[in-house]
Amino acid sequence: MATDPISRLIRELAKLPGIGEKTASRLAFHILRxxxxxxxxxxxxxxxxxxxxxxCGTCMNLTEQDPCALCSDVRRDATIVAVVATPPDLYAxxxxxGFRGRYHVxxxxxxxxxxxxxxxxxxxELLGRVAKxxxxxxxxxxxxxxxxxxxxxxxxxxxxPLGIKVTRIASGLAVGGELxxxxxxxxxxxxxxxREM
Amino acid sequence: MATDPISRLIRELAKLPGIGEKTASRLAFHILRxxxxxxxxxxxxxxxxxxxxxxCGTCMNLTEQDPCALCSDVRRDATIVAVVATPPDLYAxxxxxGFRGRYHVxxxxxxxxxxxxxxxxxxxELLGRVAKxxxxxxxxxxxxxxxxxxxxxxxxxxxxPLGIKVTRIASGLAVGGELxxxxxxxxxxxxxxxREM
Numbered sequence: 001m002a003t004d005p006i007s008r009l010i011r012e013l014a015k016l017p018g019i020g021e022k023t024a025s026r027l028a029f030h031i032l033r034x035x036x037x038x039x040x041x042x043x044x045x046x047x048x049x050x051x052x053x054x055x056c057g058t059c060m061n062l063t064e065q066d067p068c069a070l071c072s073d074v075r076r077d078a079t080i081v082a083v084v085a086t087p088p089d090l091y092a093x094x095x096x097x098g099f100r101g102r103y104h105v106x107x108x109x110x111x112x113x114x115x116x117x118x119x120x121x122x123x124x125e126l127l128g129r130v131a132k133x134x135x136x137x138x139x140x141x142x143x144x145x146x147x148x149x150x151x152x153x154x155x156x157x158x159x160x161p162l163g164i165k166v167t168r169i170a171s172g173l174a175v176g177g178e179l180x181x182x183x184x185x186x187x188x189x190x191x192x193x194x195r196e197m
Numbered sequence: 198m199a200t201d202p203i204s205r206l207i208r209e210l211a212k213l214p215g216i217g218e219k220t221a222s223r224l225a226f227h228i229l230r231x232x233x234x235x236x237x238x239x240x241x242x243x244x245x246x247x248x249x250x251x252x253c254g255t256c257m258n259l260t261e262q263d264p265c266a267l268c269s270d271v272r273r274d275a276t277i278v279a280v281v282a283t284p285p286d287l288y289a290x291x292x293x294x295g296f297r298g299r300y301h302v303x304x305x306x307x308x309x310x311x312x313x314x315x316x317x318x319x320x321x322e323l324l325g326r327v328a329k330x331x332x333x334x335x336x337x338x339x340x341x342x343x344x345x346x347x348x349x350x351x352x353x354x355x356x357x358p359l360g361i362k363v364t365r366i367a368s369g370l371a372v373g374g375e376l377x378x379x380x381x382x383x384x385x386x387x388x389x390x391x392r393e394m
Contacts, residue, residue, distance in 0.1 A: 006250060012235075042243055043239075043244050
C-alpha cells in the first residue's frame with residue numbers, strides 16, 4: 001500500500017491542516033465512491049485556483065484581476081485602509097458589510113519564534129501606498145493576540161513618522177458575551193477602552 | 198465571491214464528508230499559501246486515483262491491476278473468504294496481519310431506509326465465486342450494527358442452501374474495555390458468545 005494511487009491520495013490529503021491519516025483515508029475512499037466528476041471537479045478547481053489567483057498589486061489581497069474588485073470599487077473610501085494579517089481576516093471584516101474603506105493584506109504577522117520578520121510581510125508595499133500621500137487613516141486590524149499586537153506596535157512605529165493617522169481596532173468584551181466568563185486581560189482592555197455614553 | 202476560483206474550490210472541498218464551509222475555507226487558503234507543487238500534486242493524485250483504480254474482478258476490492266494483489270497472492274488460503282462491507286473494512290482486517298484468507302467486498306450494506314437492496318451490493322459476484330465450488334468457508338465480517346447484522350442474516354439465508362459454511366465474526370467486549378462501562382447489548386452478546394476455557 002506504499003506507492004499505489006490510493007495511498008498517494010491519502011498522503012496528499014493528510015498534508016492538509018487538521019486532516020490526520022484516518023480522516024485522509026475516509027476522504028480518499030469517499031472520493032473513490034463519489035461520482036466520476038467529483039474528483040475531476042476538485043482537481044480542476046485546485047489547478048485553477050493556483051493558476052488564476054495572484055496578489056492585487058495595490059492591497060495584496062488574492063484576486064483574479066489586478067487591481068482587485070475592492071481596490072477598483074470607486075464607491076469605497078480610498079483614504080481609509082484597514083490593515084489585516086490574512087485574506088480570511090479581510091473577508092471576516094467584509095462580511096460585516098460595515099466597512100467601506102479599502103484594505104491592505106500583510107500575509108502574516110511578526111513572529112520571531114517562527115522567524116517571520118518585517119521583510120517577510122507586505123509592509124514595504126504598505127509604506128509605498130502611504131508615500132503616495134492619498135491615505136488619511138490606517139486602521140490596524142490584526143488580531144489582539146501576542147503576535148497581532150506586536151505587529152500593530154511595529155506598524156505604528158514605522159508609520160507614524162510618515163504623518164499618517166494610525167488607529168487600532170478595539171479590544172473588549174464580545175457582543176453577546178458575559179462579563180462573568182470573560183478573561184481578565186479582556187476585561188482590563190474593556191475598562192481601558194471605555195467610552196462616554 | 199460567487200464564482201471566482203477560490204469560492205469554487207471552497208465549494209468543492211465543502212462537499213467532502215465532515216468538511217463544513219469554515220473548514221473548507223481554511224483548507225482553501227492553506228492550499229493557496231502552500232508551495233505551488235502541492236495543489237498540483239493533490240490534483241494529480243485525485244485524477245490518478247480515478248483513472249487507475251478499478252474493482253478486482255474476483256474480490257471487488259479497489260485495485261490497480263486485476264486480479265488484485267490479495268487475490269493473486271498464492272500464499273493466501275483461497276478457500277476461506279472474509280466478506281466485508283467496504284475497502285476500509287478490508288484494510289482494517291488486513292492491518293491486523295492475522296487473517297491469511299481472501300476477501301470479498303460488498304460495497305455497502307443492506308439499508309431499506311436508504312433504498313439499498315441486495316442488487317445494489319456485490320452479492321451476485323459472491324454467489325458466482327461460491328458456485329465455482331472452491332470455497333470452504335465464508336466469514337461474514339460486516340459491522341455488528343443494525344445494517345451489518347441484516348446484511349449478515351441475508352447472506353446466511355442465500356448462501357447456506359449452496360452447502361457452504363457461513364460464519365459470523367464474534368461480538369463482545371472490546372479487548373482492553375471495561376465491563377462496567379460496556380452497553381447492555383454488547384454484554385448480552387458477550388455472554389451468549391461465551392466459550393469454554
